[in-house]
Amino acid sequence: MSDGSQTMEPRDEEGGGHEPDALRRKLLKLAGAAVALTLAPGVTVLARDLVVKGSGGRKAPVRYGLLIDANACKTGCDACVRACQDYNGLSHDPGPDNAQWIRKVTITNPKTGFSRSFPVMCQHCENAACVDVCPTGASFRRPDGIVLVDKHRCIGCRYCLMACPYKARSFVARNVSDQKPWAPRGKGTAEGCTMCVERVEAGKLPACVAACERAGHKGMVFGNLHDPKSAIAKRLSEVATTTIRADLGLGPSVHYRGI
């Protein structure tokens, strides 16, 4: 996998600050891990995902992720986008300040004409830029890997909108009414894809994934990346996938096939 080779310290699961001492300890621990994982002189395998602080070296039991198959995604279909808007009470209008938690993107290679259309949403990064820059701790990563905005803490500074390379965050600039009970949102706060955290906790699929399935395209798989028996983990082990801008080292939980 193209994003598995970089060395990054695992994120502190509480999203807390990096005190110099704690950081040094973590780096030392990583150095130890690197030795343990050296396969041959000069060949070191170090996957960012592997170690969770305080877990005794075990993987976090859950890391939710998505696999989006651009080969199955239909150009012109926006079932996932609509479903997200309906479920979370967002506007269908593409107004200049309307929230976009998920959007359809089309890429084309001008040399060959190869073109693919696929949805992009918050990538629920392991080393999330939004979490790094947030001055209040409002942007945070849950132990199950879902990155959220705690709107009780958000001061609306919009640093995260600037920092996120995937343009996954939106800012609510006007008063909102008719919110859904499961998706509180209001003026002056940042927001983004929540992976439908309420549905996920109730054992359901995120709204976009369910809609893609209903549309018969089967372009999205949702599941626990850390469970080898899950559909998503199996699929990831079978087909070639990548993450968008893997070079940035943010470690997205959203994987793509066919781009």
Add this chain to the structure above:
Amino acid sequence: MRVRAGLWAVLAVVVALSGVWAAHRGRVAFPVIAMAPGHCILKTAEMRRTHMMLLRAVREDIVRRDARDTRFRLTHCVACHVERTASGRFVPVNAPGQFCASCHAYVGVRLDCFDCHAAVPARKGFTAGTALQAAFRIPRALRGSGGQGPGGQP
């Protein structure tokens, strides 16, 4: 003598002013405490004093600590205490005179939960019945009597 007359005058003014004050005491309407049918999750007096602390503690648990299985949830409060019109429509709990708004107006505390949170239950899915299921996980000793409430007085 003059001093005594002066004192009487002062007293008369004080009495007159207190009359004016008394006449104006009722200018903020007493809150309407619409009691939901069945059990509230806490005794009324306790809920009155602690709901803001509970909500603040619980919002941390729900949003940040992945502990959604909690008894105190704003959506549950709304589902039970929202008023339905004769035609079955919900009246937002923060509309003037409604459950949340009337108390908050009386004590002069701005109610900003519903700038972001829905002030009516979802049309489908969550009902007062679901909210009450949660109530049965509350130890009996802590449960409010519900239904009656001490006369709707603050």
